[in-house]
Amino acid sequence: xxxxxxxxxxxxxxxxxxxxxxxxxxxxxxxxxxxxxxxxxxxxxxxxxxxxxxxxxxxxxxxxxxxxxxxxxxxxxxxxxxxxxxxxxx
Amino acid sequence: xxxxxxxxxxxxxxxxxxxxxxxxxxxxxxxxxxxxxxxxxxxxxxxxxxxxxxxxxxxxxxxxxxxxxxxxxxxxxxxxxxxxxxxxxx
Amino acid sequence: xxxxxxxxxxxxxxxxxxxxxxxxxxxxxxxxxxxxxxxxxxxxxxxxxxxxxxxxxxxxxxxxxxxxxxxxxxxxxxxxxxxxxxxxxx
Amino acid sequence: xxxxxxxxxxxxxxxxxxxxxxxxxxxxxxxxxxxxxxxxxxxxxxxxxxxxxxxxxxxxxxxxxxxxxxxxxxxxxxxxxxxxxxxxxx
Amino acid sequence: xxxxxxxxxxxxxxxxxxxxxxxxxxxxxxxxxxxxxxxxxxxxxxxxxxxxxxxxxxxxxxxxxxxxxxxxxxxxxxxxxxxxxxxxxx
Numbered sequence: 001x002x003x004x005x006x007x008x009x010x011x012x013x014x015x016x017x018x019x020x021x022x023x024x025x026x027x028x029x030x031x032x033x034x035x036x037x038x039x040x041x042x043x044x045x046x047x048x049x050x051x052x053x054x055x056x057x058x059x060x061x062x063x064x065x066x067x068x069x070x071x072x073x074x075x076x077x078x079x080x081x082x083x084x085x086x087x088x089x090x
Numbered sequence: 091x092x093x094x095x096x097x098x099x100x101x102x103x104x105x106x107x108x109x110x111x112x113x114x115x116x117x118x119x120x121x122x123x124x125x126x127x128x129x130x131x132x133x134x135x136x137x138x139x140x141x142x143x144x145x146x147x148x149x150x151x152x153x154x155x156x157x158x159x160x161x162x163x164x165x166x167x168x169x170x171x172x173x174x175x176x177x178x179x180x
Numbered sequence: 181x182x183x184x185x186x187x188x189x190x191x192x193x194x195x196x197x198x199x200x201x202x203x204x205x206x207x208x209x210x211x212x213x214x215x216x217x218x219x220x221x222x223x224x225x226x227x228x229x230x231x232x233x234x235x236x237x238x239x240x241x242x243x244x245x246x247x248x249x250x251x252x253x254x255x256x257x258x259x260x261x262x263x264x265x266x267x268x269x270x
Numbered sequence: 271x272x273x274x275x276x277x278x279x280x281x282x283x284x285x286x287x288x289x290x291x292x293x294x295x296x297x298x299x300x301x302x303x304x305x306x307x308x309x310x311x312x313x314x315x316x317x318x319x320x321x322x323x324x325x326x327x328x329x330x331x332x333x334x335x336x337x338x339x340x341x342x343x344x345x346x347x348x349x350x351x352x353x354x355x356x357x358x359x360x
Numbered sequence: 361x362x363x364x365x366x367x368x369x370x371x372x373x374x375x376x377x378x379x380x381x382x383x384x385x386x387x388x389x390x391x392x393x394x395x396x397x398x399x400x401x402x403x404x405x406x407x408x409x410x411x412x413x414x415x416x417x418x419x420x421x422x423x424x425x426x427x428x429x430x431x432x433x434x435x436x437x438x439x440x441x442x443x444x445x446x447x448x449x450x
Contacts, residue, residue, distance in 0.1 A: 001294070001312040001347055003280065008178035010093065012146060012171035014137060016156055019170055024091070024146065026178060028122065032298065032308040038122040042091040042146055047284060051179055056282060056294065056312055058344045061151035061241060061331035061421060066286055066344035074148045074156035074170050077091055080289055080344050081282035088278035088296060089321055098268035100183065102236060102261035104227060106246055109260055114181070114236065116268060118212065128212040132181040132236055141269055151241035151331060151421060164238045164246035164260050167181055188448035190363065192416060192441035194407060196426055199440055204361070204416065206448060208392065218392040222361040222416055231449055241331060241421035254418045254426035254440050257361055271384070271402040271437055273370065302388065302398040317374060326372060326384065326402055328434045331421035336376055336434035350379055350434050351372035358368035358386060359411055 001056045003083065004029045006049050010042055018073055025049060025079065027057055034086070043077040054083040091146045093173065094119045096139050100132055108163055115139065115169065117147055124176070133167040146171040181236045183263065184209045186229050190222055198253055205229060205259065207237055214266070223257040234263040271326050273353065274299045276319050280312055288343055295319060295349065297327055304356070313347040326351040361416045363443065364389045366409050370402055378433055385409060385439065387417055394446070403437040416441040 008026035022044045031037040043057050046067070058066065059077045066078040098116035112134045121127040133147050136157070146169070148156065153168040188206035202224045211217040223237050226247070236259070238246065243258040278296035292314045301307040313327050316337070326349070328336065333348040368386035382404045391397040403417050406427070416439070418426065423438040 001314075001345070003296075003310065003312055008176060010146065010176050011174045013174050015146075015171035016137070018155075024171075026093075026176070030310060032310050034310070040093065040120060040122050040124070042093055044091075047286070056280065056285075058346045060346050062334050062342070062344045062346040064152050064155070064344075065288075065334065065342045072152070072155045074152045074154075074168060075091070076148045076150050076152040078344060081285035081294075084281045084283050086278060086280050086296070098266060100236065100266050101264045103264050105236075105261035106227070108245075114261075116183075116266070130183065130210060130212050130214070132183055134181075154242050154245065162242070162245045164242045164244075164258060165181070166238045166240050166242040188446060190416065190446050191444045193444050195416075195441035196407070198425075204441075206363075206446070220363065220390060220392050220394070222363055224361075244422050244425070252422070252425045254422045254424075254438060255361070256418045256420050256422040271404075271435070273386075273400065273402055300400060302400050304400070317376070326370065326375075328436045330436050332424050332432070332434045332436040334434075335378075335424070335432045348434060351375035351384075354371045354373050356368060356370050356386070 001058050002029045004055055004057050005036060006051050006053050006055055016074060041077055043079050044075045045079040047079050047082060049079050049082050055079045056081040056083060091148050092119045094145055094147050095126060096141050096143050096145055106164060109165060131167055133169050134165045135169040137169050137172060139169050139172050144173040145169045146173060181238050182209045184235055184237050185216060186231050186233050186235055196254060221257055223259050224255045225259040227259050227262060229259050229262050235259045236261040271328050272299045274325055274327050275306060276321050276323050276325055286344060289345060311347055313349050314345045315349040317349050317352060319349050319352050324353040325349045361418050362389045364415055364417050365396060366411050366413050366415055376434060379435060401437055403439050404435045405439040407439050407442060409439050409442050414443040415439045
């Protein structure tokens with residue numbers, strides 16, 4: 001998984017029907033020393049993460065397992081947790 | 091998912107039979123601050139995205155779930171939504 | 181998918197049995213402005229792409245769907261189309 | 271797989287229910303000559319890897335196979351081994 | 361797939377039980393012009409590749425199909441062939 005900061009929202013009305021109810025967030029991944037990387041991904045969120053929060057994002061095929069639906073959704077990134085604290089001894 | 095701008099079309103007549111009816115778009119991904127990255131991917135589109143539009147693209151295994159077919163298609167990138175608006179408070 | 185140029189062939193006699201009959205090509209991906217990137221991937225080909233041709237390559241789990249076999253093959257990149265023409269208005 | 275060094279812990283209380291019992295580690299991948307790369311990933315661990323240890327991390331869809339559960343978990347990186355020794359002749 | 365050079369071995373005794381019998385190799389991928397990239401991956405090997413040999417490595421979900429086992433293994437990179445010769449006309 002990657003760790004990222006929620007930095008925005010994306011709205012789309014013309015969407016694949018099966019993802020219509022999902023909320024899409026902009027997430028900026030953290031790199032080494034927990035500095036933000038020059039990247040931007042879009043992740044689905046059903047937990048209710050807010051702007052500025054640090055989240056754990058699962059990518060790829062495993063992201064599909066985060067949704068309780070009859071069929072697998074065409075979603076490749078999803079917020080699976082909101083981070084309370086981190087510890088990096090070194 | 092990634093956010094990208096539709097920048098072109100790709101035509102191919104000699105194709106794997108199962109993907110024959112699909113439309114292929116050139117999509118240039120957005121990076122941080124929503125500036126376009128020096129990358130170029132090819133995504134299938136069944137929504138009808140036009141040149142210049144900003145789209146949400148799902149990649150990898152989840153992309154296969156976007157097509158209502160009897161068999162899974164060998165497609166690793168698909169447009170799942172056309173973006174209306176974005177908000178990045180910071 | 182990515183767009184790439186076929187730049188060579190790879191031969192291997194000591195192979196996993198299930199991929200024995202496949203032809204492996206060197207493909208160099210295109211980046212922005214359709215300039216070749218400093219990368220090199222190996223893709224299986226059943227369409228018959230030739231050196232110098234521009235091809236559409238599917239990667240990851242979806243690549244496995246391109247082969248009509250009883251079992252899924254351990255192949256993560258496959259040529260799904262040979263490109264006739266491209267259009268990038270801007 | 272990648273080889274990485276365990277450099278920290280990540281705690282999250284608001285999580286997808288199905289991953290609630292998992293421990294999440296910060297892992298910094300090794301690059302060439304076994305120097306640490308400027309990257310940081312989050313991997314689930316059920317082996318009990320400690321800070322400073324070198325681990326083998328499986329990513330993507332195969333990571334889901336590391337968990338003995340009734341359903342596949344939305345986890346894309348997992349520690350599958352703790353490294354005892356490495357040998358690079360050149 | 362990628363083409364890489366076998367550059368070392370990785371030993372781990374504390375491992376996920378299902379991957380216990382596997383041999384893990386360090387593989388350094390080739391980039392353009394067949395120069396070695398500044399990367400290092402760990403791939404499972406059942407073919408018997410030796411140090412210094414050039415191999416074809418399958419990554420991601422397709423790597424799981426290379427093992428004849430009752431269950432899928434949490435392995436995301438595997439040697440599927442040892443290269444005899446390569447040809448890059450240009």
